[in-house]
Amino acid sequence: MSPDVPLLNDYKKDFFLKRFPQTVLGGPRLKLGYYAPPYIYVNQIILFLMPCALGGIGTLLYQLGILEDYYTAALSGGLMLFTAFVIQFTSLYARNKSVMVERILTTDILAEEDEHEFTSCAGAETIKFLIPGKKYIANTVFHSVLAGLVCGLGTWYLLPKRITLLYGSAGGTIVLVFFGWITLCTGEYSLIVNTAIETATFQTQDTYEITPLMRPLYIFFFVSVDLAHRFMVNVPALEQMNQILHILFIFLPFLWALGTLPPPDALFLWAMEQVLEFGLGGSSMSTHPRLLIMFIVSVGTAITSYFIPSTVGVVLFMTGLGFLLSLNLSEMGFIFKCSITRHRVGTKSKALPSGSEKQLTWKECLFYIMILVLALLESILLHHFACCSQISKNSPQAIVGYILMVLLITLWILREIQSVYIFGIFRNPFYPKDVQTVTLFLEKQARLMKIGVVRRILLNLGRKVKSTNLVLYL
Incomplete structure (x- = not known):
């Protein structure tokens, strides 16, 4: 781009001045x-400002000593619940009352963008513009209760005495109270x-109206920490965290507008995958249904145990x-389904195309069964002898354990050297920058191959040391 070309021209600047305040404030x-x-x-x-007014009623009664804090939260929440139902049913009434009018098509689409005709302060067109309403009745009820x-809870969170x-x-x-209520109003309005229009989006179309849940979700997270601090006293770390989050709470509208915080669907899927990998020992899944199924099975296994x-x-x-869960169950299920199809049809050519023909032979089944039996046998032996033996720091087993730790660190360093970016941040100087310089490219490729050979040797050595450690343990 030429330096004379502005980053925001007149049309983009006008669009930005319309869209950015709307995103920051939650929709107005x-x-x-x-x-x-x-x-x-x-x-x-x-x-x-309606949530602020309703919450202010409860806050005033609390400050005057008329109500307790939990009664204050219940009063403000009840008033907001009633107001939310009134707003939603008003929008529903306006949509049912309005008459569909076919507009005359114009050639200049940009000139007619976002144009509405308003007849009165409480007209159907005005209400439809202010309150578009929900697609589903279930969301109307659920969002109002939420x-x-x-x-x-926000009123309870922002009580001045607290x-x-x-x-x-x-x-x-x-x-904190003033700007905190601004944050709450943005979440309620949205x-x-x-x-x-959120900056951070995960789905191309919000079919199930998940986007409105983004801001209340983060508000609930901040409130949950405060509730934990209320009921778990004398926890300094929790108190410091609560103080930090109260300050961060007033900056949430800007974090939402800048796309720093992920939407709820992406957040839950990411958290589910992290728990599956680091908490339950699983692997990343390629699709959302597979991730959900594997997560449910893994959690069920842990709970059953x-x-x-x-x-x-x-x-x-x-x-x-x-x-069993470490195997590629989807591929095995696909092979099993293909085998049944071949058996029903009677010929391979009619069952599957030639490119996808694959069978699970009896040798592979026997191999998997042997590995399973050996794994069960090893776990039983380790469980039996772990209760009876004591390991000293100078024992051969401890020495082999330290060797394994050194090998693990060395293998990790060699693996990072073979990647394009070290730690995912810094450019690897050993990795070829350009493939056009053939001589330099071949030299660096040869170095990386040598590093790979060393890593493979150490990996095999680590496996042998691990086996030796198991023998010494037994």
Whole structure:
């Protein structure tokens, strides 16, 4: 791009000035590309500040000593629940009342962008513009109930007395309460009035209306830490975390607008995959259904092992299922299905195309069974002798264990050297930068091959040392 070309031209600048405040505030369209009556902006401001007004009623009663904190949260949440239902059913009534009008097609599409005709302050077209409504009745009820919970817990989260006790500063309390309610209003507006155009998106189309749940989800996370701090006293780490999150809470609208925080569907899938890999010992899955199935099976296996009374039974159960889940079950199921299809049809040519013909031979089945038996036998022996033997720091087994640790670190370093980026950040100087310089490319490729050979030798050596360690242990 030429340096004379601006980053934002007039059209982009106008679009940015319309879209960015809408994303930051959670959905209010305070700048339109055409003339709109003043009541359009006034209605949006009223709807935006509605949670703050309802929460302010409960907060005032709490500050005056009339209500306890939990009654304050219940009152604010109940008022918000009623208001959310009123807003949603008003939108539903306006959509049913309005008449579909076919607009005359124009050649200049950009000139007619986002244009609406407003007849009155409470007209059907005005309500449809302010409150588009939900696609499904279930979401109408669910989002309204969720809005009540967010308002109630948010009121509890932002009680001035509580924040003053947390920080010991009246000035800081005023700032946190004011901007904290702005954050809550952005989450409520996006949930029940008009969903903001989020910067961070995971799905191309929001079919099930998951995007409105993004902001309340993070609000619930912040509130959950505060609730844990309330009921778990004398935990300094939790108190410090609560103080930090109260400050970070007022910056949530900008984090949402900049796309720093992921949407809920991507967040849950990522968290599920991390738990599957690092918590349950699984592997990454290529599709969402496979990830969900493997996660459910792995969690079910871990929960089932908790109810097995015998430790030997737990070891056998976890070892056997761990081995079975480590196999490519989808491919084995595909081969089994193809075998049944061939058996029904009677000929291979009619069952499958020639490129996908693959059979699970009896040798492979026997090999898998032998590995399973050996794994079960090894786990039983380790479990039996682990209870009876004591390992000293100077024993041969401990020395072999230290050797294994050194080999593991060395293998990890050699693996990083063979990658394009070291630690995923720094460019590897040993890796060829350009394939056009043939001589230099071949030299660096030869170095990497030597490193790979050394890594393979050490890997095989590590396996032999591991076997030796097992023999010494027994």
